[in-house]
Amino acid sequence: MTDRTVTVAEAGESAVLDVLSGEPADVGDDPVGNGDDAAVLGPAAATVVTTDMLVEGTHFRLDVTNWSDLGRRAVAQNVSDVLAMGADCTRILVALAVPGHTTMADIADLSEGIHGEAARSGALVVGGDLTRADVVVVGITAIGTLPYGHAPVRLDGARPGDRIGLTGLPGCSAAGLALLLDGRGDGPLQQAHRVPTTPIGSGAAARRAGATSLTDVSDGLLRDLAALARASGVAADLDGGALPVHPDLRQAAADLGATDIDARVLDWMLDGGEDHGLLGTFPPGVDVPPEFTIIGRVRAGEPGLVTLDGVPRIPGGWDSARGAN
Template sequence: MSDPAATAAHTGDVDRDATVAAVGEAAVLAVLSGPGTADTGDPVGNGDDAAVLGPAEATVVTTDMLVEGTHFRLDLTGWADLGRRAVAQNVSDVLAMGAECSRVLVALAVPAGTTMGQIADLAQGIHGEAARSGAVVVGGDLTRADLVVVGVTAIGTLPRGARPLRIDGARPGDTVALSGAPGRSAAGLALLLAGHPDGPLQQSHRVPVTPVGLGTAARLAGARSLTDVSDGLLRDLSGLARASGVGVDLTVDALPVDPLLAEAAATLGAADPAAQALDWVLDGGEDHGLLATFPPEVAPPDGFTVIGTVHAGEPGRVTLDGEPRTPGGWDSARGAN
């Protein structure tokens, strides 16, 4: 596991005003890599042409990018939070397979005028979030670009005999359960865009808190399917239901609605704060909670809230108390709906 304190000490040694173009690739990669090669037990660690990982029963791999102007704005998100967020959203995908994250690779594109202080802050966020997730940074890449792009590959493992939790395993009669409180990120972004820079919702948008351990808990409890909520609760649930060939009905009163959402809606002048809060819960996205289905005889583990049931019906159709609703949320090709 990487040591955030050691990383902070290491990044504190850099000339924070020097630019990436002035110091060169090797110096930037040295900061991003951290204070030294972590003792992972891998045959080859950070610093070679490629990392060589130790043997695993089953390996889980995912990758995702954050692009300036599309996924974040540097006037709303600091460099350390950007590093944390880039790692967190990838770790969430590993957890959603019922696995634990162990290693992270980072590919970075930045303008030539990016300062080493900004790189050091980014590295501190990357290593800090990796450590919170039980992972270490084992490599990466750097290039020059007009915009900042942070690409992370997260790697996890499943123990011997464990099956990955897929999105196509839901069956009629299953309960639907959710971890976390959806809508916080969307509400936080709305507050940021309206000129309210600080608060718990704003920080939820900058850095989602991934449910470390809950993917494994769901697998051990007997979950039949699992996914993370990144594009919106309804959109991700509809995708799970479509892959499983089932329909889902959600119970509105069972949804975990953070009271801060209605307060934010009122601050922003919503005509119906409660309705706006529900919209954020259903379509907000980027909260990275876990969405699971369990056989009816299985009690979801602590950290999950039962929010609905699976039934035979039109694949992918999600209803609210029996009434249809078209999913909004985020489509990577189209943007927000």
């Protein structure tokens, strides 16, 4: 039993890695699981791989999120990228950098979040790396698989006439962050920012339904839709009345003193980002999976142009090099 008051510097690398590794797990078809120099993965029809980092001060603040939620969020946002290829996530790798004064209790809580979210996603944690740094950095590599004979659902396949579908409720993470920064620490919107709920199984469902393109909403609904449309060489029209609205968004805008509540809510929904729902396009005549809400149509036009109720709207959202705009 590790002393949770001991710091990472006092415990040493092996002890930290033992905590991050979690309980021994059935490695399934993998010849080598966690604990060796590298994991050896079993056969798959096609392998989907993505990686992403969370950097303290840029992507999260430990005064508004706890270590367990940080672990869950780091896994969830990578899993969503696997789902957006029409695949299922099967394995997780963790790269962690922490200051030496980080306690083993913090590491245990982080590990609990990582393994809990991996399990929710149907994935195993199969390895990782550890180093020391001035701030906390959590890097996740998520690996998924596609069935034999099935192609991934790419970003560039949308066609004129396709319907645009979205899972989840956009704007919750952005509103939750605004509430947290205002000192309002508890509530469903705040938790939506701390830990996005990825739509497990929805990517595969979209693929089976015949989706022509698919992406996850990480940088903002408008920005991600514009990227999808640009890659596909099409334009996109959103129906403002069809956008699904979380019932707490209006109250959040009022609590934060918005002078135009509807405009504030719409800004969160269109440009907020980090909700990690799935955004896909579906041809006419196919049965769209029920978890997708139809919010617009694809049409021929200037590649990447997005209109809201017929009016062009320039995306805001998150740019990884520039930050929010």
